[in-house]
Amino acid sequence: MRLRPTTALVPVAVLALTAACTAGPEPAPGPTGPTATAVAVEPVVRTVVLDGEEVELEVGPVAVHGDVAVLRVAAPTQTPFLRFALWDVFENLSSPGPSGVRLVDTEEGVVRPVARDELDRAVMSGNSTPGGPATDAGDEAADGDEVVYAAFAAPDAGRVDVMLPQGGWVADVPVVPADDAGVLTVPPEELAEGGVADAPVVPLEAYTEVVGGTVRARQTPEAVTVQVASDVLFAVDSDLLGPEAEAALAAAAAQVTAYPGGTLTVVGHTDDVADDAYNLDLSQRRAATVAARLAQVADLSGFDVTVDAKGESQPAVAGTSPDARALNRRVEIVLVPQGEPEAAEPVAGELPVAEGPVASGAEGVSYQDDDDTFTVRLPEVRRQGRYLVGELEVTHVAGDSETIDGTLASGAWDARGEFDASLQFAATNVTLLEGDRRTYALDYVRRVVGDREIREPLADRLVNVVPLGGTRTVTVVWPDAGQESVTVDVPVHYATTANIPFGGPAFRLTDVPVVDG
Template identity: 55%
Template sequence: MPHPARTAARTALPLALAVLACVACTPDDAPSPSGTVTASATSADADVAPVTADVVVRGEEVTLDVGPVAVTDDVGVLRIAGPKAASLQTELWDVLVSVTPGANGVRLVDLTEGTVALPARTEGDKVVASWVRSVGGPATDAAAEAAGDDTEVLYVAFAAPDDTTVDVLLPGGGGLVQEVPVVDAQDAGVLTVPASEIEEDPVATAPVVALDTYTEQVGGQVRTRSTAQTVTVAIGSDVLFDVDSAELGPQSDAALAAAAQQVGAYDGGTLAVVGHTDDVADEAYNQGLAERRAQAVADRLGSLADLGGFELSVQGRGEGEPAVSGTSPEARAANRRVELVLTTEQDEVAPTTQAPAGTLPETTGPTAAGEAAVTIDSGNGVPVDVRVREVRRVGRFLVGSLEVTNTAGPDEAAGTLFSTGAWDARGSFDASLQQAATNVTLLRGDLRLYPVDYLVAEDRRDPLSDRVIYGPEKGSSILVTVVWPDPGADAVVVDSPVQAKEVTESVSVDLRVQPFRITDVPVAGAP
């Protein structure tokens, strides 16, 4: 059955810009490609041949030639080609990256090293990605002639990858295209153009950013943030101590056991146990309480984990370094904590095979298992069916593909169905993430793993998932791509939890996230 074409104006929430939608597919002709595509050589020279990938981008099935990445000095230019009818210039466009259409929503990822490369920019902050008003030149003309009149060819520049292949993450549910060749530009022939024919000004920055992880355990009382430099395990003091006490209570065992498991994944390094309080008492009292609580946690942790390889210190910061601002009960509870700050030179931590001690938290939403779907309200009263098409292990991470189908209509489903509202998964305000897949998590026991993210500014993070989701119209389906940390299991639970945000002491925002859970989802790929 052919896919009905549709073109519609959509408004991206943060910038209020009109963008074009894409061709949808009917549920009977649901998207068939999975979330990852491996190399398939074309008839070109095998060293430079693009990967032919059958993907689904914003609901449309399309065959793309992805690659090569042609390197000149320290800049690599990625080529993506497909049928002109697919309107790739808009379908691969992320309006939050640039107001100019083009393949600027594409990212290069290394899921073994744990990095993501973002599109290069000029000194004037223009993204180096081709579009109809690009500079052009003889190489562009020769490449277009070789591709043919029915083919649209796009280019986007990145920092030159270090390896001979690289994985490409497409927006709009297009998923991960693996093993795209990286070649010298002189060997690419008509499969590349110089960056100077994309943008007149030279490349000034080409970011390559480390992937970070965030997990929660024991009902959110143990929160672990892992970056390339440090691992910070924050344990809520309310689960450890009574008010004004530095004696560990009986309810602290589960939280400290979870923290010990996180620390035990590393061979050694430096470990600082740091106590923090809220601002209720005076500063001197809070300083002393923070120090006593930190010492109590350090003593107990030493009996739960082998700390022999760590240089251990115990510190108190009192009320001086709050985790969040504000004086609401929620804010003060977040600020009462003991943090384990671990710095290690260990490059890689293998996923643990030991399951977390806690049990699955309860859910109030619909549940399913395996390939079965759950039906949820997308957020605007339009029900959709959600199922997991695939979860695949790639390097140190899991790449998931979710299918969302609107069978009931009558309107378009909301694109906010997988988001944590105007906040990122860690609780920081970011209105640009209102249509991002930030709230689709994995569960293993009581360990909740949020989508992998990375810093794009000093105080702003983007998830390594689809960042602008357009909900499907009636009778159509879309795919959504999410990348998670690898919990080291052969099967996972995909879970979207209830989310609410306490803005002030008297104002709480219901994020209108309908919870759901899909259990027993198999993980493809060897650990």
């Protein structure tokens, strides 16, 4: 269903001209609240499908109120349509509202989730929104259209990209002073009693692994950490490199030598099977062996190299299961780089055998999920700053159920194997394949509970409903390695050594062109 366009913009130039040509005494001061904008502030207009309905959205402006900015989203719908369509229930349990919207700065490499109040609730349009004169004026200017707002930490740039649940990626949304936005904004205090208590700005991180998980790399703004599984490097209780070590160390060296230099620390870790002293000594010897071999296979002359050992004191994951202990037996190569990385070389290694249907991104694949049939297409991937944005088109072709819970998820685990039940509906298992290297969606640390980091993917969080005959957009964002085309792979995900699969059916989309956004 195509819904009518909105009519919320104020004809500012006409207002200004009328004021200039009107004779008579100065008018008395008007009531407090928003005024007509001093400069026309155009939102970005995009037609999207939300909850099965085709809707023309106005996104923006992002109006700056001191340290806080308020994003406006409007559509010719009736409340609470937008509140439910843009809601991330895991971000705000108490009320529907646009808690799933995120602001992304593709140059700075940071994401801004919705701000929180003193009770850790999202500061946004919702059931408990107090409202006020600015809200009333904005509703009047919207002329019957539905308007929702969400507060964020104020961006530094004049434009910012907006990621919408179901609605995809909206680039170059204007960031303006609140005075210029006029009736197209409200102060944060009209969204939550007491306003904003916390407005996070979180760095984005990239995670890749060699297929099979033997070499894992995480890139943050400060460092690159490469984890090499000890089981592929050494035999049990040994510090002598085994026959499979060379390929793993070559992959690790490629991550390091992409940079001209820096500080390089090789750190040994073990599981908790033996006693502390034995594990500390073993981890020290293994780290020294890896550092020595790295110096032989790569030019480390630009790096200050040191060796360290942690034994069992810093596990990668909690637990004593065989899976957890295998992840904890590792050697970490921690690089604090100096300078920018060189252009990426083509990744060696062959693509793993596909585990499901394969087709070009433009053609799309068809797959079966229980008694329902779906198709998935990805005609292109857009380059936005230093990232690649994919908007998969998931269409429900046949069947009775509207739910697709977990189809694109890696079960209830994040990319590093940490359990998080809230991710069981997220698009965490949509990866890029280049040779034998798999790249997961960008992610970030949303909160810290004790010594555990809770991560959020820069991908749609709640992919759980596609009406029969309808199409849903699923957005996933990856780091840009300079490719002209990509292969998108949704593999079978195994979360235990018992080889029990989690998540949905596997499929692969090839030859997806990368275009400038």
